[in-house]
Amino acid sequence: MDRRDLFSYIDSRKDDLIADLQSLIRQRSVSAKKQGLEQCAAVVAGIMIKAGINTRILNLPKDGKSGDQNNRAPPIVYGEVKAKKKSSRPPKTLMFYNHYDVQPEDPIELWEHDPYEGVVEGDYIYGRGSSDDKGELITRIKAVEYYLKIFGDVPCNIKFLVEGEEEIGSVHVEEYLASYHDDLACDGVIWEFGYVNEQNIPIITLGMKGLLFVELISTGPNRDAHSSLAVLIENPAWKLVRALNKLTDSSGKILITDWYKEVRDLTESEKTFLQTESFDEIRFKTEYGIHSFLNNVQGIEIQRALVSMPTCNIAGMISGYTGEGAKTIIPSTASVKIDFRLVPEMNPTVQFERLKKYLVDNGFDERSLSVRFLHGEAASRTDVNDPFVETVSESAQEVYGGAKISVSSPATGPMDTFSKNLNVPCISIGSTFIYSKMHSPNEFARTDLLLKTTKCMCGIMDRFASGYSRKENHPE
Amino acid sequence: MDRRDLFSYIDSRKDDLIADLQSLIRQRSVSAKKQGLEQCAAVVAGIMIKAGINTRILNLPKDGKSGDQNNRAPPIVYGEVKAKKKSSRPPKTLMFYNHYDVQPEDPIELWEHDPYEGVVEGDYIYGRGSSDDKGELITRIKAVEYYLKIFGDVPCNIKFLVEGEEEIGSVHVEEYLASYHDDLACDGVIWEFGYVNEQNIPIITLGMKGLLFVELISTGPNRDAHSSLAVLIENPAWKLVRALNKLTDSSGKILITDWYKEVRDLTESEKTFLQTESFDEIRFKTEYGIHSFLNNVQGIEIQRALVSMPTCNIAGMISGYTGEGAKTIIPSTASVKIDFRLVPEMNPTVQFERLKKYLVDNGFDERSLSVRFLHGEAASRTDVNDPFVETVSESAQEVYGGAKISVSSPATGPMDTFSKNLNVPCISIGSTFIYSKMHSPNEFARTDLLLKTTKCMCGIMDRFASGYSRKENHPE
Numbered sequence: 039m040d041r042r043d044l045f046s047y048i049d050s051r052k053d054d055l056i057a058d059l060q061s062l063i064r065q066r067s068v069s070a071k072k073q074g075l076e077q078c079a080a081v082v083a084g085i086m087i088k089a090g091i092n093t094r095i096l097n098l099p100k101d102g103k104s105g106d107q108n109n110r111a112p113p114i115v116y117g118e119v120k121a122k123k124k125s126s127r128p129p130k131t132l133m134f135y136n137h138y139d140v141q142p143e144d145p146i147e148l149w150e151h152d153p154y155e156g157v158v159e160g161d162y163i164y165g166r167g168s169s170d171d172k173g174e175l176i177t178r179i180k181a182v183e184y185y186l187k188i189f190g191d192v193p194c195n196i197k198f199l200v201e202g203e204e205e206i207g208s209v210h211v212e213e214y215l216a217s218y219h220d221d222l223a224c225d226g227v228i229w230e231f232g233y234v235n236e237q238n239i240p241i242i243t244l245g246m247k248g249l250l251f252v253e254l255i256s257t258g259p260n261r262d263a264h265s266s267l268a269v270l271i272e273n274p275a276w277k278l279v280r281a282l283n284k285l286t287d288s289s290g291k292i293l294i295t296d297w298y299k300e301v302r303d304l305t306e307s308e309k310t311f312l313q314t315e316s317f318d319e320i321r322f323k324t325e326y327g328i329h330s331f332l333n334n335v336q337g338i339e340i341q342r343a344l345v346s347m348p349t350c351n352i353a354g355m356i357s358g359y360t361g362e363g364a365k366t367i368i369p370s371t372a373s374v375k376i377d378f379r380l381v382p383e384m385n386p387t388v389q390f391e392r393l394k395k396y397l398v399d400n401g402f403d404e405r406s407l408s409v410r411f412l413h414g415e416a417a418s419r420t421d422v423n424d425p426f427v428e429t430v431s432e433s434a435q436e437v438y439g440g441a442k443i444s445v446s447s448p449a450t451g452p453m454d455t456f457s458k459n460l461n462v463p464c465i466s467i468g469s470t471f472i473y474s475k476m477h478s479p480n481e482f483a484r485t486d487l488l489l490k491t492t493k494c495m496c497g498i499m500d501r502f503a504s505g506y507s508r509k510e511n512h513p514e
Numbered sequence: 515m516d517r518r519d520l521f522s523y524i525d526s527r528k529d530d531l532i533a534d535l536q537s538l539i540r541q542r543s544v545s546a547k548k549q550g551l552e553q554c555a556a557v558v559a560g561i562m563i564k565a566g567i568n569t570r571i572l573n574l575p576k577d578g579k580s581g582d583q584n585n586r587a588p589p590i591v592y593g594e595v596k597a598k599k600k601s602s603r604p605p606k607t608l609m610f611y612n613h614y615d616v617q618p619e620d621p622i623e624l625w626e627h628d629p630y631e632g633v634v635e636g637d638y639i640y641g642r643g644s645s646d647d648k649g650e651l652i653t654r655i656k657a658v659e660y661y662l663k664i665f666g667d668v669p670c671n672i673k674f675l676v677e678g679e680e681e682i683g684s685v686h687v688e689e690y691l692a693s694y695h696d697d698l699a700c701d702g703v704i705w706e707f708g709y710v711n712e713q714n715i716p717i718i719t720l721g722m723k724g725l726l727f728v729e730l731i732s733t734g735p736n737r738d739a740h741s742s743l744a745v746l747i748e749n750p751a752w753k754l755v756r757a758l759n760k761l762t763d764s765s766g767k768i769l770i771t772d773w774y775k776e777v778r779d780l781t782e783s784e785k786t787f788l789q790t791e792s793f794d795e796i797r798f799k800t801e802y803g804i805h806s807f808l809n810n811v812q813g814i815e816i817q818r819a820l821v822s823m824p825t826c827n828i829a830g831m832i833s834g835y836t837g838e839g840a841k842t843i844i845p846s847t848a849s850v851k852i853d854f855r856l857v858p859e860m861n862p863t864v865q866f867e868r869l870k871k872y873l874v875d876n877g878f879d880e881r882s883l884s885v886r887f888l889h890g891e892a893a894s895r896t897d898v899n900d901p902f903v904e905t906v907s908e909s910a911q912e913v914y915g916g917a918k919i920s921v922s923s924p925a926t927g928p929m930d931t932f933s934k935n936l937n938v939p940c941i942s943i944g945s946t947f948i949y950s951k952m953h954s955p956n957e958f959a960r961t962d963l964l965l966k967t968t969k970c971m972c973g974i975m976d977r978f979a980s981g982y983s984r985k986e987n988h989p990e
Contacts, residue, residue: 070839142841148737206839247742251840260803261624261954265853266723266924268766268827269819270798270807275828275850276762283759286752290744322746327736331746343745351744352751353843354834359851363546363682364727364888365618366853366926367829367953374751375835377741377842412840448742450842477843478737 041500044188045437045493048180052489055180056163058085059483060156062138062172063165067202069139075112075202078138082115082175082200089183091117091198098213111210112139112202116221119182119196121503131195132502133224134495135456135464136175137204140167141477148479162482170476173483174231174468174491175200181495193503197224204230207251207413208452215459226426226502227456228495232468234487235442236318240434240494243466244427245419245446246453248380250389251353253410254281254397255373262358265366274406275357275372281402282374285350289333292350292378294396300383304346307422308445312341316442325473344448349379375412379450386414418454418464419446426463429505433497434467437490467494517976520664521913521969524656528965531656532639534561535959536632538614538648539641543678545615551588551678554614558591558651558676565659567593567674574689587686588615588678592697595658595672597979607671608978609700610971611932611940612651613680616643617953624955638958646952649959650707650944650967651676657971669979673700680706683727683889684928691935702902702978703932704971708944710963711918712794716910716970719942720903721895721922722929724856726865727829729886730757730873731849738834741842750882751833751848757878758850761826765809768826768854770872776859780822783898784921788817792918801949820924825855851888855926862890894930895922896939905981906941909973913966943970 062085067078079095086093096114115138121129143153143166151157153166163173182196199222203209215222233241258274286292304312317340323329335343353376358369378393380386394409420427422445434441453464469491475481538561543554555571562569572590591614597605619629619642627633629642639649658672675698679685691698709717734750762768780788793816799805811819829852834845854869856862870885896903898921910917929940945967951957 070837070841142835142837144835144837145738205841249842251842258804261951262621263802264925264953265825265827265829266820266855266926267802268808268825268855269823269924270811270816271802271804272808273828275831276758276764276766279755279758279828280764282752282755288752288756290752326739326743326747328734328747332744332748335746340746344742347745349741349744351741351842351844352749352755352833352848353741353841354836354845355751355848356832356836357828358830359618359620360830360832360849361546361618361620364851364853365546365681365829365953366725366727366827368827369830372828372831373836375840377840379742379744448745449740450742475737477740477841480737 039188041496044184044496047188048184048489048492051184052485055176055488055492056158056485059163059168059173059176062176063156063167064154066154067139068142069112069203069206070142075139079113079115079202082138086115086117086179086198089179090186091119091179091182093117096214096218098210098217111213114202114214115198115200117198119186119192121193121195122191129195130502130505131197131224132499133197133199133222133227134178135227136178136200136230137171137202138175138200139202139205140170141205145479150480161485163485164480164482166481168481168483169470169474170481171204171230173488174470177469177488177491178228178495180492181499184492185496185499193500196499197222204451207249207415208455209413211452212455212459215455222460224460224462226462227460227464228498229453229464229466230451231470232466233470233472235316235472236321237316238438239440239442240438240467241442241444242427242430242434243444243447244422246417246451247446247448248384248386248417248454249413249415249450250378250380250386251375251413252390252393253373253375253412254278255371255408255410256281257371257406259368259370262367262370265368268368271368273368275369277402277407278357278372278374281397281407282352284400290349292348294392296392297389298348301348301381302383304445311422311443311445312338312345317341345444345446346381348381348384351377353377379448380417382417382419384417386416390414415450415452416454418457420457420463420465424463425505426465429501430465430467430498433494433501436497437494515664517972520660520972523664524660524965524968527660528961531652531964531968532634532961535639535644535649535652537561538652539632539643540630542630542642543615544618545588545679545682546618551615555589555591555678558614562591562593562655562674565655566662567595567655567658569593572690572694574686574693587689590678590690591674591676593674595662595668597669597671598667605671606978606981607673607700608975609673609675609698609703610654611703612654612676612706613647613678614651614676615678615681616646616648617681621955626956637961639961640956640958642957644957644959645946645950646957647680647706649964650946653945653964653967654704654971656968657975660968661972661975669976672975673698680927683725683891684931685889687928688931688935691931698936700936700938702938703936703940704974705929705940705942706927707946708942709946709948711792711948712797714914715916715918716914716943717918717920718903718906718910719920719923720898722893722927723922723924724860724862724893724930725889725891725926726854726856726862727851727889728866728869729849729851729888730754731847731884731886732757733847733882735844735846738843738846741844744844747844749844751845753878753883754833754848754850757873757883758828760876766825768824770868772868773865774824777824777857778859780921787898787919787921788814788821793817821920821922822857824857824860827853829853855924856893858893858895860893862892866890891926891928892930894933894940896933896941900939901981902939902941905977906943906974909970909977910943912973913970
């Protein structure tokens with residue numbers, strides 16, 4: 039039996055893989071609304087146990103900062119498979135980090151299928167989480183299950199960490215990593231997702247941007263007032279508009295004092311990888327129905343922006359009457375949700391203080407325009423020269439016939455928390471077609487990519503096992 | 515039997531008046547949502563018939579511009595009582611104009627009682643429409659009912675016009691006035707509402723501001739997109755913020771080119787009445803929980819602003835994710851509802867074109883920022899020297915022990931349509947306590963004011979009958 043037999047077996051088990059993914063999709067698990075999280079953790083645990091993985095549900099200790107029932111952290115599903123084959127060297131440990139929570143399904147009316155049904159049409163499986171991240175999770179679980187099935191062993195130790203708050207900023211992951219530090223020791227982490235581009239080539243991503251998520255709340259009269267009084271009562275929506283207008287210019291440049299102070303240029307080797315990334319500009323525009331890019335960027339500038347440009351994005355905004363027809367009121371409040379993407383060396387807490395100070399300095403006092411910190415996460419980048427990069431890259435090339443390296447994803451995840459706490463490289467690779475509508479209506483996964491990624495994970499396990507162990511060579 | 519007997523009788527019928535008002539409140543009739551309008555018209559008709567008023571339900575002819583079933587105009591309830599007593603001169607006709615539709619009840623969670631229950635607590639009746647305008651309507655109907663009961667006749671001809679779209683801008687009133695022009699001829703109109711101030715003195719209002727209600731819709735990607743793409747995809751919420759920021763400055767001054775071109779100063783006699791109006795600044799601030807007025811206006815400047823300042827007000831605004839927690843998206847659209855209050859000589863259509871041109875001139879092209887005209891209504895003012903003003907003023911002083919004259923309400927109604935189409939003076943007087951939370955949660959009416967206003971309407975009928983008839987003296 040060799041890897042070719044394993045890959046044939048994986049292809050033969052397509053229906054099994056799809057069925058398990060469907061049962062995951064059918065258990066809705068929206069972390070933003072605290073919906074079905076414990077239930078979904080149980081579904082994940084069941085699928086992992088069925089796969090032959092030793093599985094436990096982890097909770098935070100009751101006396102932890104989030105131990106109270108009102109703000110209880112969703113459980114983490116932890117899994118482990120130890121390599122049985124004896125060797126002179128201690129076996130290396132590969133961790134799969136994934137999440138079972140999903141983004142909210144709204145706007146529900148734009149879905150063509152029930153977002154929690156997992157409808158299959160040809161090579162497509164539709165549903166919230168089909169790609170992000172239930173589809174990715176299933177490829178990791180199935181890789182281990184099928185490897186065990188064919189070889190009766192795994193080539194290296196395997197650990198699973200499946201959390202339930204990734205979509206709201208992995209609120210408690212750091213606490214979990216601290217509480218279960220010894221259980222979670224490993225030599226490398228395969229990140230929860232990875233994109234596959236228009237040419238069906240995976241993009242191996244070595245870093246993530248950071249995030250500062252805030253809410254600005256502008257308050258006006260103590261209730262919605264008749265708009266004829268707008269000559270006397272200041273409208274909180276107008277105040278919010280003026281505050282927002284101070285934050286960025288029309289090019290997207292952030293005007294907050296010292297915002298870019300710690301931002302460093304890309305290194306020379308990082309720049310080298312920028313050149314190798316590809317991006318289909320026309321396809322992207324068609325996909326999103328847009329005519330031009332912000333600031334008309336093109337070519338290498340697109341890569342540079344995705345990898346290294348900090349952003350200030352309005353994710354949501356609401357005030358007053360938004361129903362049908364007309365209602366003539368001065369709203370009582372107006373609020374906006376903003377996500378700032380950060381790059382390495384930007385500290386979310388410091389940036390938050392800069393934002394607050396800037397608003398006050400511009401005349402928006404905290405009594406009438408409050409700023410809430412909802413979430414902060416620093417950016418992270420794995421060194422492009424780490425040997426783990428080659429392990430992943432070779433495995434991807436074997437299955438996909440190619441692979442691209444990206445210095446950083448434009449998106450955010452708690453990679454910094456992992457790389458700092460576990461002191462290991464984290465690499466993102468996966469099955470998510472770049473236009474698979476993650477976070478949008480009609481999200482889908484492609485079964486051809488799910489199968490390829492399952493194979494790729496097996497290849498990574500094999501190659502990783504034959505490399506050196508960090509723990510062995512670099513005792514802490 | 516004289517007016518004193520009538521007034522005693524009115525006081526004795528308080529429970530009857532409240533019961534009929536409750537049955538009106540209990541029939542929800544939200545025109546913005548096309549809820550229960552025909553049903554409410556039937557409830558109104560029933561109460562009018564019970565009062566001894568000849569009542570008909572008017573509809574627009576099928577071949578009218580709104581004859582199609584998809585956009586059918588709600589019915590108008592028309593009522594008539596002819597004076598039986600013969601006189602050498604043709605009797606004069608007084609019209610009561612009211613509406614049976616109400617504002618939406620949102621935000622529902624802020625109501626302390628069911629908005630459609632009409633809960634009575636002491637002198638207060640709570641419910642959507644309790645003041646605006648079901649409470650006012652009931653005072654007019656009950657004035658006629660009790661007058662007939664005591665005297666067996668009315669002193670002048672009476673007409674009722676009760677429409678169902680006032681809260682969405684009286685969309686079809688002009689068409690009704692044209693279609694039923696001969697039925698609706700009269701010599702003066704008592705407007706649908708009137709405020710009573712903190713000293714329990716009614717404010718007799720001779721005009722209303724106009725209104726231009728628009729919606730701006732900014733479009734971005736064809737679906738909500740992952741916000742990591744904000745480096746490439748322009749965010750429609752940002753575009754909307756920039757467009758809004760161009761419309762006004764922080765003082766509320768409207769920056770649209772030529773916006774104030776036709777605005778005239780108040781006349782000298784209008785200015786005289788400004789001085790006599792009173793306004794309790796401290797009470798007003800306490801009531802709305804605000805610390806200061808826009809631009810820190812005070813004294814006579816407050817009156818001037820209420821009567822004659824055009825406004826640009828954000829009534830509602832929405833974009834992207836507005837639920838709990840965080841969702842990191844670039845919204846697909848962003849929209850805002852704006853009401854502009856207009857003063858005499860400003861034409862809503864002309865102002866709308868100025869708005870559109872201004873946005874295009876400032877770089878917001880119509881493809882990505884569309885502007886929808888939702889409603890337009892011109893301002894109106896009855897001459898302060900019209901004899902009808904004295905008729906109303908004397909009647910108010912008799913019942914309330916005082917009365918104030920206001921040149922114009924800061925609010926809007928189709929007064930211009932009436933005064934132009936029927937060629938008669940329109941005067942606003944009524945029972946609505948100035949802090950009775952019209953358009954807000956916990957709207958209420960005060961029974962003491964409902965009874966006083968019922969009496970006042972009887973006094974107006976008496977005094978109006980003894981004045982000259984416009985139709986007689988000013989044949990058209």
